[in-house]
Amino acid sequence: MTADNCRRETPEIEVAAPTVVRGATVVAAADGVLHRIDRPVVALCGCGRSAALPWCDSTHKVLADRSS
Amino acid sequence: MVNAIAQHEQGAAAPPETGAAAPAGPAPALPPSCGPISAQVLGTLFGDGPPAGWCALVETVGDPLTDLDFQLGLWLSYEPHYADLPGLDRDPEWDPALLSLRAALEERFERALRDLVGELPTGDPVAVLRRLTGSGRPSPLALHLGRDASREQFIDYLAQRAVYHLRESDPQSFTLPRVTGAAKTALAELQYDEYGAGRPERLHSRLYANALTALDLPADVHDYLPGVEATVFTTVNTMSFFALHRSLRGAAMGHLAAFEATSSLPCRLIATGAHRLGLPPAVAAYFEEHVEADSVHEQVAIDDICGALVRAEPLLGPDVVFGAAACLAVDELAAQAFWARWNADPEPTGEAAS
Numbered sequence: 001m002t003a004d005n006c007r008r009e010t011p012e013i014e015v016a017a018p019t020v021v022r023g024a025t026v027v028a029a030a031d032g033v034l035h036r037i038d039r040p041v042v043a044l045c046g047c048g049r050s051a052a053l054p055w056c057d058s059t060h061k062v063l064a065d066r067s068s
Numbered sequence: 069m070v071n072a073i074a075q076h077e078q079g080a081a082a083p084p085e086t087g088a089a090a091p092a093g094p095a096p097a098l099p100p101s102c103g104p105i106s107a108q109v110l111g112t113l114f115g116d117g118p119p120a121g122w123c124a125l126v127e128t129v130g131d132p133l134t135d136l137d138f139q140l141g142l143w144l145s146y147e148p149h150y151a152d153l154p155g156l157d158r159d160p161e162w163d164p165a166l167l168s169l170r171a172a173l174e175e176r177f178e179r180a181l182r183d184l185v186g187e188l189p190t191g192d193p194v195a196v197l198r199r200l201t202g203s204g205r206p207s208p209l210a211l212h213l214g215r216d217a218s219r220e221q222f223i224d225y226l227a228q229r230a231v232y233h234l235r236e237s238d239p240q241s242f243t244l245p246r247v248t249g250a251a252k253t254a255l256a257e258l259q260y261d262e263y264g265a266g267r268p269e270r271l272h273s274r275l276y277a278n279a280l281t282a283l284d285l286p287a288d289v290h291d292y293l294p295g296v297e298a299t300v301f302t303t304v305n306t307m308s309f310f311a312l313h314r315s316l317r318g319a320a321m322g323h324l325a326a327f328e329a330t331s332s333l334p335c336r337l338i339a340t341g342a343h344r345l346g347l348p349p350a351v352a353a354y355f356e357e358h359v360e361a362d363s364v365h366e367q368v369a370i371d372d373i374c375g376a377l378v379r380a381e382p383l384l385g386p387d388v389v390f391g392a393a394a395c396l397a398v399d400e401l402a403a404q405a406f407w408a409r410w411n412a413d414p415e416p417t418g419e420a421a422s
């Protein structure tokens with residue numbers, strides 16, 4: 001591959017993305033409520049618009065579509 | 069076609085040809101064949117020798133991706149890797165006759181998949197995966213299931229998809245020893261979550277079985293075979309084909325990434341449909357689990373599995389993209405089959421999921 005065709009094609013607009021967290025057993029949401037974690041890895045919402053806070057529910061992709 | 073399936077001579081009573089699933093009942097019979105290819109594969113599973121003119125027969129198939137006989141034959145040829153076929157008293161898993169039949173089918177299958185996806189996007193494979201799967205617009209099929217599908221259509225969807233989801237994530241496990249380092253660690257992590265994260269009752273395949281059982285539908289893949297659409301077999305065969313060839317490990321992982329990254333938003337809609345129709349809670353529960361799980365799996369599959377894989381083996385980049393493109397293209401074929409089954413047309417998707 002050349003340097004040229006390695007360039008990022010997208011996204012033009014950076015929208016908040018989830019943060020992947022490993023090995024945690026509990027997470028404190030913004031409101032202070034503690035949530036137990038029973039997955040080996042979780043995605044924490046970074047856009048603030050998830051319907052399942054504090055977890056990412058992929059709403060950020062909808063927001064990215066709307067803002068582009 | 070669903071109704072064109074003939075019973076193999078060694079098969080038992082014909083299942084009802086309703087388009088939906090057979091009711092729960094006695095142990096499933098041997099799957100039926102529906103043409104010369106699936107009949108030959110079935111015969112070979114029972115010990116027939118390799119046939120003359122097999123490659124020529126395979127070449128007569130116009131479009132293997134939508135041909136039920138071809139796809140059922142290919143599916144049957146993979147089946148010994150996953151489960152015992154009912155009524156079979158020999159072990160055909162590594163039978164050279166079966167493997168040689170399958171090799172010809174796979175050669176034709178791969179050509180058709182590569183034709184379907186056409187020219188692949190170039191560039192950083194991770195960026196390409198993000199772009200291919202980045203849309204926040206729900207698929208028309210998920211929109212329909214969420215908003216408009218009848219109970220009958222919704223259950224038909226569940227019954228068709230059973231052939232995969234009752235074995236959810238099993239094909240990808242074949243890839244685990246075929247990748248190394250960080251990609252292996254991330255794939256194991258994803259699979260651990262698919263397999264219930266230490267709790268058998270949370271196995272995703274179990275959650276799907278619970279949904280079917282709550283609807284009085286069977287929970288054995290073999291019960292569904294007589295009515296499965298060609299292109300639904302194609303979606304499953306694509307996974308088995310990639311996963312069972314070490315040389316295609318890049319495609320297997322690209323496929324996984326595209327599959328995971330196009331699941332969460334549709335699952336949210338489909339869960340809404342299950343509530344709308346008043347279906348048993350286990351149905352929505354399966355899809356609701358995937359809203360959150362696949363939001364994580366998307367990140368793990370794209371960045372941690374595929375990203376690590378192409379860093380370790382840069383030459384696999386085009387295969388990763390091929391696998392992802394094949395996943396999306398084959399899913400679209402299956403979606404078209406659902407519209408045709410339901411005599412419906414996809415609605416325009418101007419609107420986003422939430």
Ligand code: FES
Nearest residue numbers: 045046047056059
């Ligand atoms: S980051 Fe907020 S929903 Fe994904």
Ligand SMILES: [Fe+2]
Nearest residue numbers: 236262272358
């Ligand atoms: Fe799953």
Ligand SMILES: [Fe+2]
Nearest residue numbers: 328361362365
């Ligand atoms: Fe998943």
